[in-house]
Amino acid sequence: MKLDLNMSLMEKNDAIAAAIRAELQQQGVYSINIIGSPGAGKTSLLERLLPHLPLQTAVIEGDLATARDAQRISACAVPAVQINTDGGCHLDAAMIKKVLPVFDLAKTDLLIIENVGNLVCPTGFDLGEDLRIVLLSLAEGGDKPAKYPATFLAADLVLLNKIDLAELCDVDIAQVKAEIAQINPKAEILEVCCRKNHQQGLEELAALLLAKINAKKTQE
Ligand SMILES: Nc1nc2c(ncn2[C@@H]2O[C@H](COP(=O)(O)OP(=O)(O)OP(=O)(O)O)[C@@H](O)[C@H]2O)c(=O)[nH]1
Ligand SMILES: [Mg+2]
Incomplete structure (x- = not known):
């Protein structure tokens, strides 16, 4: 892959992301990039999913x-x-490209990337993913989509996590959904709870992801 010296940081990232996307496509690997604030429950989601x-x-x-x-x-x-960014507030495509050889991609169906906890910085960085999930913890307050619109605009799927805490935190779930739909009418929205013994929405999410993965396979 050729990277022109005059390319901007974002152009370089996009070129590397395109190469990753092509490689994953060739190997038949579907990929997901999960973005959310620190502690929103990204790793808990993976443990339950x-x-x-x-x-x-x-x-x-x-x-x-x-x-x-x-x-x-x-x-x-x-x-x-694990990628440690040593202070960096997001992952970039070069970081992903570097670690990909760790996996046997020929034997991999799905690659999931948990981005650095941050609702702003990861937004502009394409990692070559097929699907971008934004995980919002309702305990952070229901106004986050309106305050961080670019992140929600770039989402394919928004997961409303910590649904068990919504009432306790005075969050109106219908209002949150309406505000997300206003920013990004195309984004799908699902409610989940990722607490170990109070799981909710994980089977539905798994079915949705499997349908997307199968739909991509049949397109090829
Ligand atoms: N009440 C409640 N707590 C949750 C839920 N999901 C996750 N948690 C808790 O939220 C805390 C943070 O969860 P993590 O999964 O580590 O969050 P994360 O987004 O991966 O955090 P970083 O990787 O540090 O950005 C933990 O104490 C979890 O047990 C949920 O649905 N409800
Ligand atoms: Mg985590």
């Missing part, structure tokens, strides 16, 4: 420091690699 997916899945974890999230995913018997 992975058992519902009858697929060979690989996970890339992005965090400023520690390998804790990759360890949590490995404990689910799913291959995981």
Whole structure:
């Protein structure tokens, strides 16, 4: 792949993302990029969702420091690699490209990338994904879609997590959904709860993802 020296940072990222997308497509790997604030429940979502997916899945974890999230995913018997950004507030396509050889892509159906916890910075960086999920914790307050519209505009699927805390946090779920629909009418919205013993919406989410993966396969 050729990268022109005069390319802007974003042009370079987009060129690498396009190469990743082509490689994953060639290997028959569907990919998902999950974006959400620190603590929104991204890793919890994966811990609860992975058992519902009858697929060979690989996970890339992005965090400023520690390998804790990759360890949590490995404990689910799913291959995981941790990227530490050492202060960086988002993953970029070059970081993904570098770690891809860790996985046996020929034997992988699904690659899930958990971005660095941040509702702003990851938005502009294409990672070569097929599907972008924005995970919103309702405990953060229902006004976040309106305040961070670019992130929700770029979402294919918005997950409303911590649905168990909505009432406690005075969040009107119907209002949140209406505000997301106003920003991005195309985004699908699902309610989930990722607490270990109070799971909700995970089977529905797994079915939705499997349908999307199958739809892409039949297009090819
Ligand atoms: N009440 C409630 N707590 C949840 C839910 N999902 C996750 N949590 C809790 O939220 C906290 C943060 O969860 P994580 O899964 O580590 O969040 P994260 O988005 O991966 O965090 P970072 O990777 O640090 O950005 C944990 O204490 C979880 O147990 C939920 O649906 N309801
Ligand atoms: Mg996490």
